[in-house]
Amino acid sequence: MEFFNKTGKMALGSRLRLLTAKMTDDAAKIYELYEIDFSPKWFPVLFVLAEEGGKTITEVAEEIGHSQPSVTKIIKEMTVAGLIDANIKSDDKRRNVVGLSKKGVDISDKIINVQCIDIDHAVKGLIDEATHNLWEAVAEWEFLLEQKSLLKRVLDEKKKRESKDVKIVEYQPKYQSAFRTLNEDWISNYFKMEEADYKALDHPEEYILNQGGKILVALYQDEPLGVCALIKMNDPDYDYEMAKMAVSPKAQGKSIGTLLGKSVIEKATELGASKLYLESNTILKPAINLYYKLGFEKITGRPTPYERCNIQMELDLKKS
Structure with a gap:
């Protein structure tokens, strides 16, 4: 149809519904x-x-593969039509069993043993005439959508498109307010602000930048919606700590956390780092999943200035 040539693949659902309607009418x-x-x-x-x-x-x-309410409605309709016996006795009195009545059995015999045979032959003829085997294609699509739904696929494309509008820039004094606010908002939402937080967030130049660290800011349409710091460590095992990552809730779905994480790792590599360290809390499941995806691995036994820390991780840049 000309309409579907105009809409393209975005109207796939409508086209399938139209095809289903045609087949249902024929049925x-x-x-x-x-x-x-x-x-x-x-x-x-x-x-x-x-x-x-x-x-x-x-x-x-x-x-x-139908919902229970849908089947309940069908059972009621078939019961009214005299095809279902809804009072079948069961060994387990807690199970409400339904089955075919004598009329239902007679009709099922006619449908399955006569009508279905003719339909099978007709559909096979249709498949033989077609260039593409719709039956096999439907099975393949069902499998693919079971692995990853259309909604998830569209969400991924949306993230991919919107992430192109995200710019990662280095910290400037004008971003100090955003650096503090974004971090304070998420910390206060889950935990409480601690002394080490106030030092880094109120005086980022003194406690991060002047010590050899970096702060990266994610801009979406020129608005700072994400931040992350690379803090120089005075430690024989680690060069930098990835810390103070925070993303605005209104920026969710734009892959800002991933873009910031990757940019911080690239920056650390440019600075000659061999190992990165971070601290977090397992209540922050999306963040922990992100760190694992970035290549961080869980470690234990290091001291921490934060009460909220219950997981420590490291990234060996020589292996990545």
């Missing part, structure tokens, strides 16, 4: 052709009960 007419008073949407429930006998509504829903 209703096919039941009439075989003189069967039956709704196409009932078929999955009928087939499962015909093949496997009595089941609970929950079991039927799991078997056919």
Whole structure:
């Protein structure tokens, strides 16, 4: 259709619904052709009960991949039509089992042993005529979407596009307020500000920059929405600590944390660092996951000035 040529792939769902509607309309007419008073949407429930006998509504829903409310509604409709016996006795009185009535069994025999055979041959002929095997393609798409949903795929593309508008720049005095506010907001949200926080955030030049460290700022549309510091350590095991990473909640989904982390690591490499160190808390699951993705590994046993620290990590730049 010309409409779908104009919209492109973004209207895939609409096109599939249109195709489904066409096939559903034909399905209703096919039941009439075989003189069967039956709704196409009932078929999955009928087939499962015909093949496997009595089941609970929950079991039927799991078997056919429908929601329990949807199956409950179908069961009610089929019961009214006289196809379902909803009072089947079960060894377990807690299980409300449903099954086909005699009328349901008779109709299922006609559908499965006569109508379905003709439909199978008709669909096979359609597949043979087509350039692409839709049945196999649907199975492949179902598998791929199970691995990664369309929503997640679109979210990744959105992040990728928006991350192109993010600029990572070095600290300037005009960013001191953002450096303090972004950090204070997230720290206060989960923990409490400590003495070491106030020193670094109120006097970044004195406690970070003048000691050989760096501060990077993430700008989105020229607004500072993320910060991260590289603090020089007086330690034989580590050159720098990656610290004071904070991202504004309104910047979520733009990969700013990842971009900042990668930029800090690149900056540390430029400065000749061989090992980085960081401290965090396991309550910050997204942050911990990010650190692992950046290559940091968990370590133990180092002293810390922060009460909130319950995980320490390191990154060996020689291995990365």
